[in-house]
Amino acid sequence: MRTPSSKKPPVEQQLTGVVPTIHDVARAAGVSIGTCSKALNGKGNLSVETRERVRLVAEQLGFRPNGLAQSLVWGRTFTVGLILSAFRKRIIPLLTGIEDALATARFSVFLCDAHDDSDREQQHLNALLSRHVDGIIIVGRHLDVRPPIDVGATGVPVVYAYSPTDDPNALCLTPDEPHGTRLAIEHLLRLGRRRLAHISGPTAHIAVPLREATMQQVLAERGLHVPPERVLHGPWQERWGYAATNRLLDQDSSIEAIFCGSDVLARGVVDALRERGVRAPQDIAVVGFHNMRGIANAARPALTTVDAQLHELGRQAGTNLLDMINGQRKSGVFRLPCQLVIRESCGAAVASQTHQQAIEYDDL
Amino acid sequence: MRTPSSKKPPVEQQLTGVVPTIHDVARAAGVSIGTCSKALNGKGNLSVETRERVRLVAEQLGFRPNGLAQSLVWGRTFTVGLILSAFRKRIIPLLTGIEDALATARFSVFLCDAHDDSDREQQHLNALLSRHVDGIIIVGRHLDVRPPIDVGATGVPVVYAYSPTDDPNALCLTPDEPHGTRLAIEHLLRLGRRRLAHISGPTAHIAVPLREATMQQVLAERGLHVPPERVLHGPWQERWGYAATNRLLDQDSSIEAIFCGSDVLARGVVDALRERGVRAPQDIAVVGFHNMRGIANAARPALTTVDAQLHELGRQAGTNLLDMINGQRKSGVFRLPCQLVIRESCGAAVASQTHQQAIEYDDL
DNA sequence: TTGTACGCGTTATCAG
DNA sequence: CTGATAACGCGTACAA
Numbered sequence: 001m002r003t004p005s006s007k008k009p010p011v012e013q014q015l016t017g018v019v020p021t022i023h024d025v026a027r028a029a030g031v032s033i034g035t036c037s038k039a040l041n042g043k044g045n046l047s048v049e050t051r052e053r054v055r056l057v058a059e060q061l062g063f064r065p066n067g068l069a070q071s072l073v074w075g076r077t078f079t080v081g082l083i084l085s086a087f088r089k090r091i092i093p094l095l096t097g098i099e100d101a102l103a104t105a106r107f108s109v110f111l112c113d114a115h116d117d118s119d120r121e122q123q124h125l126n127a128l129l130s131r132h133v134d135g136i137i138i139v140g141r142h143l144d145v146r147p148p149i150d151v152g153a154t155g156v157p158v159v160y161a162y163s164p165t166d167d168p169n170a171l172c173l174t175p176d177e178p179h180g181t182r183l184a185i186e187h188l189l190r191l192g193r194r195r196l197a198h199i200s201g202p203t204a205h206i207a208v209p210l211r212e213a214t215m216q217q218v219l220a221e222r223g224l225h226v227p228p229e230r231v232l233h234g235p236w237q238e239r240w241g242y243a244a245t246n247r248l249l250d251q252d253s254s255i256e257a258i259f260c261g262s263d264v265l266a267r268g269v270v271d272a273l274r275e276r277g278v279r280a281p282q283d284i285a286v287v288g289f290h291n292m293r294g295i296a297n298a299a300r301p302a303l304t305t306v307d308a309q310l311h312e313l314g315r316q317a318g319t320n321l322l323d324m325i326n327g328q329r330k331s332g333v334f335r336l337p338c339q340l341v342i343r344e345s346c347g348a349a350v351a352s353q354t355h356q357q358a359i360e361y362d363d364l
Numbered sequence: 365m366r367t368p369s370s371k372k373p374p375v376e377q378q379l380t381g382v383v384p385t386i387h388d389v390a391r392a393a394g395v396s397i398g399t400c401s402k403a404l405n406g407k408g409n410l411s412v413e414t415r416e417r418v419r420l421v422a423e424q425l426g427f428r429p430n431g432l433a434q435s436l437v438w439g440r441t442f443t444v445g446l447i448l449s450a451f452r453k454r455i456i457p458l459l460t461g462i463e464d465a466l467a468t469a470r471f472s473v474f475l476c477d478a479h480d481d482s483d484r485e486q487q488h489l490n491a492l493l494s495r496h497v498d499g500i501i502i503v504g505r506h507l508d509v510r511p512p513i514d515v516g517a518t519g520v521p522v523v524y525a526y527s528p529t530d531d532p533n534a535l536c537l538t539p540d541e542p543h544g545t546r547l548a549i550e551h552l553l554r555l556g557r558r559r560l561a562h563i564s565g566p567t568a569h570i571a572v573p574l575r576e577a578t579m580q581q582v583l584a585e586r587g588l589h590v591p592p593e594r595v596l597h598g599p600w601q602e603r604w605g606y607a608a609t610n611r612l613l614d615q616d617s618s619i620e621a622i623f624c625g626s627d628v629l630a631r632g633v634v635d636a637l638r639e640r641g642v643r644a645p646q647d648i649a650v651v652g653f654h655n656m657r658g659i660a661n662a663a664r665p666a667l668t669t670v671d672a673q674l675h676e677l678g679r680q681a682g683t684n685l686l687d688m689i690n691g692q693r694k695s696g697v698f699r700l701p702c703q704l705v706i707r708e709s710c711g712a713a714v715a716s717q718t719h720q721q722a723i724e725y726d727d728l
Numbered sequence: 729t730t731g732t733a734c735g736c737g738t739t740a741t742c743a744g
Numbered sequence: 745c746t747g748a749t750a751a752c753g754c755g756t757a758c759a760a
Contacts, residue, residue, distance in 0.1 A: 018517065019516075019517055019518050021736095021737060021738085022737065022738065022739095023737080031746075031747085032746070032747045032748070033737090033738085033739095033747090033748095034739085034740085034741095034746075034747055034748070034749085035745090035746055035747070037738070037739060037740085038739090038740090038746090041739080043739090043740085044740090044745085044746090045745060045746090046745065046746080047745065047746090050745085050746085062516055062517065064490070064493060064494050065494060065737080065738070066436075066494065066496065066736090066737050066738065067491075067494040067495045067496065067738095068432050068435050068436050068441065068495070068496055068736085068737075068738090069436060069736075069737035069738040069739085069752085070737080070738060070739075071432050071738095071752090072430075072432050072433060072436065072736095072737080072738075072739095072751095072752045072753070072754095073737090073738055073739045073740080073751080073752055074738090074739080074752090075752080077432065079474075079495075082475070087456055087459065087460050087463075088456075089453045089456060092451055092452075092453060092456075095451065095475075096451050096477060099451075099475065099477045103476075103477070103484075103487075103488070106491070108474050108476075108491055108492075108495060109474065109475045109476075110443075110472050110473065110474060110475070111446070111459075111463065111473045111474070111475035112467075112472075112473075113460060113463045113467070120467075123467075124467070126428070127431075127470070127472050128472075129428060130428050130429060130430065130431040131431045131432070131443075131472060132430065132431065132432055152383075152426055153382070153383055153426065154383050237661075237662070238662040239662070264658070264662075267662075268662075294628070297601075298601070298602040298603070298628075298631075298632075385752095385753060385754085386753065386754060386755095387753080387754095395730075395731085396730070396731045396732075397731090397732095397753090397754080397755095398730075398731055398732070398733090398755085398756075399729085399730055399731070401754065401755055401756080402730090402755090402756085405755080407755085407756080408729090408730090408756085409729065409730095410729070410730080411729065411730090414729080414730085429753085429754070430752085430753050430754070432752085432753075432754090433736085433752075433753035433754040433755085434753085434754060434755080435736090436735090436736045436737070436738095436752095436753080436754075437735080437736055437753090437754055437755050437756085438736090438754095438755080439736080
């Protein structure tokens with residue numbers, strides 16, 4: 001039998017009082033806990049009077065149902081796990097997109113940072129599974145294919161966002177960088193630029209050679225080509241963009257445009273051009289990648305760049321996961337379109353300063 | 365009575381088999397669930413043989429205790445809620461610090477983004493409380509004092525990280541920016557700079573006037589002072605740092621050093637100096653704030669700047685919360701020391717490029 | 729050394 | 745219209 005006062009002092013309820021359970025509400029309202037539950041959840045047939053009375057009492061006591069007990073009964077927790085290979089600036093829009101979609105559906109999100117360590121990733125995964133999350137989102141570090149996670153017999157749905165995996169019946173959402181590259185190159189061609197150069201990062205990760213190949217392909221469709229000596233690889237640093245530009249222009253003054261593997265590099269590029277007295281975009285147009293707003297807007301001229309739409313990708317990862325949690329089966333790799341953001345460094349009226357009005361006013 | 369086979373098909377266990385409970389383990393091992401529990405948790409007195417047998421069976425079945433049920437029994441969930449006023453780049457080190465401390469203690473973290481909306485914050489808080497988190501960390505948007513949250517009668521411990529609150533018995537950890545400012549100014553004085561200028565952001569948030577006041581105070585201790593015309597406020601943009609520098613030098617060529625309210629501004633400053641032919645640091649030394657590595661290292665010269673040690677602050681927020689969860693009572697506002705990172709723009713040997721070796725090699 | 733039975737807080741299915 | 749009572753999965757005193 002249940003001791004009526006299993007709580008310490010059943011007296012004072014307000015200040016530092018023990019949190020009330022449904023038993024307390026039932027007792028205070030003079031009904032059974034069954035009735036109480038029905039009253040609060042709007043189920044069953046109850047007299048309007050009792051229902052209201054119970055609700056009032058619950059309100060007064062500050063009753064809040066214990067989610068653990070609910071989850072145990074429901075077999076659902078309304079939580080999802082978010083495993084990050086690493087916590088980087090660039091994926092913030094992705095994270096907010098995911099959070100948006102899930103919080104809207106009243107799901108809570110477990111944040112797990114694997115620190116690029118597969119052991120830690122496994123630990124987090126185990127924790128998530130014992131907490132019975134309803135779904136999992138994996139955000140990889142690069143766009144390279146990553147190994148799939150093993151949820152065992154739990155059947156917990158998994159979505160891979162950003163980096164895909166090679167498990168054929170997993171759902172992967174990844175930015176369509178070839179599409180973004182195509183947008184950029186076609187934009188340059190439309191503006192009459194023919195003699196391009198490409199400054200990018202280390203070839204170790206798939207994204208770098210992929211962008212380069214796509215660039216060449218788009219150009220090839222017009223019978224054009226970027227010769228090897230106008231393609232330069234180095235570290236992802238402004239200084240490399242700067243140095244590469246100087247190296248490039250020292251040996252070839254006929255270049256009409258530079259397509260960069262990132263905004264960081266592009267900023268180094270425009271700095272180098274300005275200091276050489278080369279006008280951008282009139283003499284040489286520049287296009288970046290990633291649309292890092294701070295960098296792109298601070299550059300002189302502000303950078304035209306490819307936006308991977310990571311917030312939208314995150315949102316879709318979230319909603320797709322919710323669908324899967326609701327029983328839908330989904331799989332395959334989906335590449336989401338990019339968008340070209342046009343600023344002064346290529347295509348926008350040089351005088352326009354509208355983009356700069358996006359003041360980062362919170363940067364304290 | 366409990367139906368022995370409450371699971372659908374008690375046959376296949378491996379592929380897509382239902383996840384086993386402690387009952388399944390007990391049955392498979394031929395013991396009662398009580399014995400089973402003890403065997404798995406190392407409690408009670410069991411024969412080594414049974415204990416091993418049970419453990420083996422559990423292993424084979426891939427048994428994983430249901431955390432919900434455990435939490436219900438323990439009265440603890442080993443989870444904490446992390447409420448962010450807004451998700452900004454700058455607080456990433458803070459977040460990783462928090463995650464580090466908590467994950468090490470095997471706590472899971474609920475990530476809640478309030479989007480600068482107090483209603484959403486309240487919703488997240490309610491969700492966290494019904495999920496019975498063991499503790500909560502609040503990360504504000506600015507360094508200004510923020511309103512406290514109300515955990516009602518739950519007694520859930522709360523730590524405010526970054527921005528403090530005015531609840532006298534709350535625990536707040538916030539960077540000691542006056543200390544950081546003092547480090548910067550004293551560094552400048554040590555290098556013999558006397559005629560300083562200050563370029564900063566909008567005065568709306570406390571951090572801006574506070575840094576300025578501290579600067580004046582440190583100078584006053586040496587009988588020095590920065591006159592109002594050498595203190596400039598504007599938006600947090602590189603362009604403002606650039607413009608402010610030009611305005612400053614147009615009317616006063618005797619300035620020996622510029623203390624900036626952020627690295628973003630400082631980068632605009634060094635660009636302006638270079639383009640005017642003013643040498644930094646020889647003619648004018650420059651100090652920034654925040655140590656945003658990308659910006660600070662890309663600037664020419666690389667920026668000497670104040671680091672708020674947010675990773676460490678996050679770590680301490682985590683460990684302090686764990687202490688409170690374990691029963692310790694803590695309160696008060698604690699200001700954590702900053703650190704001056706010396707680079708070429710003020711104090712470091714100009715030729716040294718060591719800092720730049722911190723290549724952000726993952727910036728794909 | 730092992731098993732039984734109760735409790736954690738809630739929902740849901742029955743009788744009444 | 746309302747009240748017992750059985751789950752949900754686990755930990756643990758207490759009994760055997």
